[in-house]
Amino acid sequence: MLNQILEGIEIVLFDCDGVIYHGDAPLPGVRDILCDLRSRGVMYRFITNSANRSREEMHAKFVTMGLGDVVDEIDCFPSGMAAAEFLRTACTGLIKDVYVAGAKGLRCELERAGFRCHGGDSDNGKSMDDREFMRLIADDQIMDAVVVGYDTGFNYYKLARSCLAMQKNKKCVLVATNADPKDRIGDFSIPGNGAMLEAVCASIRSLPSDLRKDPTVTGKPNRLFGDLAIRGTGVAADKVLIIGDSIHTDIALGKNCGFRTCLVMAGVTSAHDLQVTPSHMHPDHVVRDLRDLLER
Numbered sequence: 001m002l003n004q005i006l007e008g009i010e011i012v013l014f015d016c017d018g019v020i021y022h023g024d025a026p027l028p029g030v031r032d033i034l035c036d037l038r039s040r041g042v043m044y045r046f047i048t049n050s051a052n053r054s055r056e057e058m059h060a061k062f063v064t065m066g067l068g069d070v071v072d073e074i075d076c077f078p079s080g081m082a083a084a085e086f087l088r089t090a091c092t093g094l095i096k097d098v099y100v101a102g103a104k105g106l107r108c109e110l111e112r113a114g115f116r117c118h119g120g121d122s123d124n125g126k127s128m129d130d131r132e133f134m135r136l137i138a139d140d141q142i143m144d145a146v147v148v149g150y151d152t153g154f155n156y157y158k159l160a161r162s163c164l165a166m167q168k169n170k171k172c173v174l175v176a177t178n179a180d181p182k183d184r185i186g187d188f189s190i191p192g193n194g195a196m197l198e199a200v201c202a203s204i205r206s207l208p209s210d211l212r213k214d215p216t217v218t219g220k221p222n223r224l225f226g227d228l229a230i231r232g233t234g235v236a237a238d239k240v241l242i243i244g245d246s247i248h249t250d251i252a253l254g255k256n257c258g259f260r261t262c263l264v265m266a267g268v269t270s271a272h273d274l275q276v277t278p279s280h281m282h283p284d285h286v287v288r289d290l291r292d293l294l295e296r
């Protein structure tokens with residue numbers, strides 16, 4: 001089956017959660033497929049909507065899972081990179097100060113791109129009251145952008161500072177690394193960045209109309225992220241295969257970029273979800289997990 005799926009493919013983009021690993025555990029077949037691709041001379045990269053890790057931290061996770069010999073740091077693309085790319089290119093020269101409603105890894109990627117970052121993990125555990133809010137009204141920087149990314153340290157303080165940033169600068173840009181509502185842990189769902197983004201959006205919904213705005217989602221399925229992940233390879237879009245477990249992000253990114261697509265049923269998509277998906281969104285291939293690719 002792999003021979004057929006890989007026909008004409010020069011680079012494979014792997015989604016991570018639900019394809020490569022669940023939580024901290026690698027999924028079956030990962031090492032075998034990466035070794036197989038390497039032996040064929042097919043490039044591969046990893047593209048995740050999670051923004052809590054920087055590219056170094058993402059690579060360190062692969063190392064911890066025993067995959068350090070088959071994964072290079074240069075091939076790791078956390079969605080913080082897409083947010084930085086958007087602020088750098090779409091808002092050329094306009095963005096300097098950024099409030100990070102996210103984790104350390106997101107702040108790290110934004111700082112690497114040259115932005116002056118505020119918040120992030122340095123606002124973890126802080127509490128907000130009227131007095132602190134008054135202090136921020138007087139003292140806090142004018143932010144040019146707020147970036148919301150998956151963050152287990154997300155709290156009311158970050159929510160209130162994001163809302164304040166929008167009020168102090170009506171040109172403040174609202175960016176979300178992704179809008180995934182959930183991830184799967186075992187048989188249960190854990191809230192994704194979409195839930196945190198929803199909180200930020202709700203906090204600005206009742207503001208005067210010139211302060212309200214919709215977020216720009218820069219991770220998958222925004223084609224900016226797909227273009228970024230294959231940049232410098234010289235590979236044409238129709239020679240790229242994306243393998244992911246989400247129709248709304250991974251397969252949609254493939255469709256937006258003109259990549260070939262393979263859906264893995266080991267993650268967030270159920271058989272029923274696939275059944276009710278409109279035909280134009282159907283993936284080119286469907287497999288149970290990565291072992292399926294090797295076995296058939």
Ligand SMILES: [Mg+2]
Binds near residue numbers: 015016017019267
């Ligand atoms: Mg996934």
